[in-house]
Amino acid sequence: MLKRYSLLLAAALLASHLAPAQTPAAEPKPLLGFDASGAAAQYQLEAQFDAQLKTDNLRDWMKRMASRPHHVGSPHGKDNAEFMAGLFKSWGYDTRIDVSYVLFPTPKLRVLEMVAPTQFKASLTEKPLAEDATSGLTAEQLPTYNCFSKDGDVTAELVFVNYGVPKNYEELERRGINVKGKIVIAKYGGAWRGIKSKVAAEKGAIGCLIYSDPKDDGYWQGDVYPKGAFKPESGAQRGSVLDMPTYPGDPLTPGYGSTKNAKRLDYKKAPTLTQIPVLPISYGDAQPLLAALAGPMAPEAWRGALPISYHLGPGPAKVHLQLAFNWKTEPVYNVIATLKGNLYPDQWVMRGNHHDAWVNGASDPLSGLVALMEEARVAGELAKTGWRPKRTLMFCAWDGEEPGLLGSTEWAETNAKQLQKNVVAYLNTDNSERGFLFASGSHTLEKFFNQVARDVTDPQKNISISDRRRAYDLINGSPEAQKDARDRADLRIGALGAGSDYSPYIQHLGIPSMNVGFGGEGEGGEYHSIYDSFDHFTRFKDPNFAYCKVLAQTMGRAALRLVNADVLPFEFQNFSNTVAKYGTEVKQLADNMRIETEKQTRLLAEKRYEAVADPTETLLPPKAHEAVPYLNFSPLDNALLKLEQSAQTYALVRKGNPSLTAARKRELDQLLYQAEQQLLSTEGLPRRPWYRHQIYAPGFYTGYGVKTLPGIREAVEERKWAEADEQIKRTAAAVERFAGQVSRAAAVASSPPAQ
Structure with missing residues (x-):
């Protein structure tokens, strides 16, 4: 009854919020940066843009690009870059592929075994599924590993450290548990994975294992794949453990572009590489290790959903971890497509999304990338009918995002002075799915983006994506978010941290940036695993590509308004x-x-x-x-x-x-x-x-x-x-x-x- 009352209250508040904003159809809503006639022309252009968006393109491109693994250095990664470049050229863009050369280690040896009190050898493999057409491409898949882990061969007692963040070690220390000289096992979640190995090393640990507990990412959440969306027993999350809070990009060229002949650090001395060996494992491989621990019981909040008693250790479980990597330099291929402005060609609006993945990457990154491609196609079609943007419009498909924002950072560092001189704003997307709008970015663009969100319709609820987000915040938000949803005319956008390709543009170069997507209703455990596939995406994430299309409508409007505005729509x-x-x-x-x-x-x-x-x-x-x-x-x-x-x-x-x-x-x-x-x-x-x-x-x-x-x-x-x-x-x-x-x-x- 309480939930029903809350929903009714939210609806009433939302209706009262919307009432004053209603205007006759003949009077277009005002737009920042446009006068009345300019706003009318812009709305007409956006209607033409919407009418030409095709979900079939989104589906076809994702299926083609996710058909094989496309990590850095893979044949299909390069093929995807060339495929996109060909499309951009056919749509009328001046297109090139810019290449940087970056450190990208891949595993040549992975061993994890328990040597006491019993013997157990971890499989370290993900199980192919008959229901997932690409999960069996084992010859082309990167194995489960943490990129930029250190080589190592260590044997020590095991200690369970919950999520492996600093406050967890304070709890252990109060229980008299020291991890110095030990190997720690941490759960995914609570912080970015690179923090777990970083803090473990600072505390004196000699190795780190990271697993996804089924309470956070598995059968506790729902049926596992392929019956449901969530992580199966053998699933494991690949990912970088580069110390990106120090600096992202190629660890060997800090602060400058990794061109072919750039001066490079010795990788053994690079400051952002993890200082201990670290390996991701499945909860199937983690269970025997955790079950063999003794010592104090873990605090209740630390316990997961495995059918064991969660002890802290140390020991008597003792494990042997041996890792060795191929420390190779690989090319990354950034696709840059440009439609020159006819009035202010030296003012650039950049739209970006990465194209590399850990494996097949249907959700991450192709759900965002295919939206970008469809935006570019339709803008190109509009240009063929005589429309030209006032400012230059650029579409960028970055390579090497997954290992540490390698492609976008090296391109930004190589072209830093020109970008600071010319770029108006950088608009980023990454993975997206069914659900609610999320947006973070420079707050000088907050009012502008609120107008964009006001004018895009949610395909499930037939209200604006802005209003649907407001309703969500009224019901599910923090007390502060609920107050803002009631009292503020504009939705408050979030602040940008790290984790995607906007980082070098805003945090290093000071370029106004946005990061936008949808989520909350396409949950699943496929992240960075072989199960992030076209089959998984079309069953559980966005079956009809309705939200991929809405993402294209949202970001298409943002880009078109920025390139067309009479005066740039910043507000302070x-x-x-x-x-x-x-x-x-x-x-x-x-x-x-x-x-x-x-x-x-x-x-x-x-x-x-x-x-x-x-x-x-x-x-x-x-x-x-x-x-x-x-x-x-x-x-x-x-x-x-x-x-x-x-x-x-x-x-x-x-x-x-x-x-x-x-x-x-x-x-x-x-x-x-x-x-x-x-x-x-x-x-x-x-x-x-x-x-x-x-x-x-x-x-x-x-x-x-x-x-x-x-x-x-x-x-x-x-x-x-x-x-x-x-x-x-x-x-x-x-x-x-x-x-x-x-x-x-x-x-x-x-x-x-x-x-």
């Missing part, structure tokens, strides 16, 4: 509001740490702290921390005030919509799209200078997960108080530079036309 009040929210969060973080530290100090003095449930176990007292000082946030507060004022001024000027000459429009556009670069610092973030953006970065210990105001936030989290003071000043300076750029844009926008 949403950005100002969001960064102020981040500022409040980091202040609250410091305050909460202060309160918790004072409480912990008091409890330690009184010898009162929590105990474990099992009376036979002991729990060491928590470590005492030094007092948290009061940090001086006034530089950031003052910078945020200047940002708020400049954003308001620009909004008022644009609302007045003064007429501008072509030269003024060009000057204004450049100020707008290069504003994001003011948020970069030349020094970069502490201990990882490649990441230069002061507002968004992947967390040093979260990987994919974003840290906002990262310099300040991570200094506070790590209790580096002097560094926190320095990062407050550095972040404030970046915000002030940005505010100054917005003020200059407002001055240009308000200048009268030449007489």
